[in-house]
Amino acid sequence: MPLPRAGSRTDVILFCPPGVYRAQSDTELLAGRLSRVAPGQDVLDLGTGTGALALEAHRAGARSVTAVDLSRRCVGATRLNSLLHGVPTRVHRGDLYEPVRGRRFGVVAANPPYVPSESGVLPRHRRGRSWDAGPDGRALLDRVIDAAPDHLTPDGVLLLVHSQVCGPEETVARLARAGLAGEVAARARIPFGPVMRSRAELLERRGLIGPGDRLEELVVVEAHRG
Numbered sequence: 001m002p003l004p005r006a007g008s009r010t011d012v013i014l015f016c017p018p019g020v021y022r023a024q025s026d027t028e029l030l031a032g033r034l035s036r037v038a039p040g041q042d043v044l045d046l047g048t049g050t051g052a053l054a055l056e057a058h059r060a061g062a063r064s065v066t067a068v069d070l071s072r073r074c075v076g077a078t079r080l081n082s083l084l085h086g087v088p089t090r091v092h093r094g095d096l097y098e099p100v101r102g103r104r105f106g107v108v109a110a111n112p113p114y115v116p117s118e119s120g121v122l123p124r125h126r127r128g129r130s131w132d133a134g135p136d137g138r139a140l141l142d143r144v145i146d147a148a149p150d151h152l153t154p155d156g157v158l159l160l161v162h163s164q165v166c167g168p169e170e171t172v173a174r175l176a177r178a179g180l181a182g183e184v185a186a187r188a189r190i191p192f193g194p195v196m197r198s199r200a201e202l203l204e205r206r207g208l209i210g211p212g213d214r215l216e217e218l219v220v221v222e223a224h225r226g
C-alpha cells in the first residue's frame with residue numbers, strides 16, 4: 001500500500017494481507033523520528049505489522065534491523081515486504097522482547113496496541129490484536145517500557161508512539177521509574193479512525209476524552225538512559 005511520507009520519502013508499496021495492521025498516521029509519525037536515530041544502529045521494531053517501520057529503519061541506514069510480531073501473518077508480511085524491497089530484516093514471531101532475549105539494540109521502536117478496550121483480557125486472535133490494549137490502553141506500552149532497559153545499549157534510544165488518551169505523562173513517569181529519561185518528541189492531531197470512533201462512547205464514559213471529542217493527539221515519546 002502507498003504510505004505517504006512527509007520529509008523522508010514519497011511512498012512505499014507494502015503487501016498488507018487481511019488482519020494485518022495497515023501502516024497509518026501513527027506509523028508515519030514514528031517513522032519520522034526513527035529516520036533520525038536509526039543511521040548506523042541495530043534497530044528493533046516491536047510489533048512490526050507489515051514491517052513498515054523496519055523498512056524505514058533500513059532506508060535510513062540502520063546497521064541491522066530485527067522485527068518481532070505475535071502474529072504469523074505479520075511475520076509473513078514483513079518477510080515478504082523485506083524481500084520485495086531487497087533488505088535483510090531478521091523477523092521473529094513472539095511476544096514482545098521474548099525472541100530477542102539477551103540482546104541489546106541502539107534503537108527500540110514500537111507502535112504497540114494502545115486503544116483502550118472494554119475488557120482487560122487481550123484478544124488472542126487476529127481481530128483486535130493490533131489495537132486492543134486493556135481498559136487504560138497501557139497493557140502493552142507498560143510492558144515495552146519496563147523491559148526496555150534490558151534491551152538498550154548504554155546510549156540506546158526507545159521510541160514509542162501512542163494516543164494522548166493513554167496518558168503521555170504516565171509514559172514519561174513510567175520511563176523514569178525504569179531509569180529512562182523520556183519526553184514527547186513529536187505530535188500530530190488527527191480525526192478519530194474507525195476503531196477510536198467505535199470506542200468514543202466508552203472513552204467518554206471513562207473520562208478519557210471530553211464529550212463530543214473526535215480528534216486525537218498522537219505522540220511519539222523518545223527516551224534515553226537517565
Ligand SMILES: C[S@@+](CC[C@H](N)C(=O)[O-])C[C@H]1O[C@@H](n2cnc3c(N)ncnc32)[C@H](O)[C@@H]1O
Binds near residue numbers: 024048071094
Ligand atoms: C498498531 S500495530 C503496528 C504495526 C506496525 N508497527 C505499524 O506501525 O504500522 C501493533 C502490532 O503489534 C502486534 N502485537 C500485538 N501484541 C503483541 C505482542 N504481545 N508481541 C508482539 N507483537 C504484538 C500486532 O500483531 C500488530 O502487528
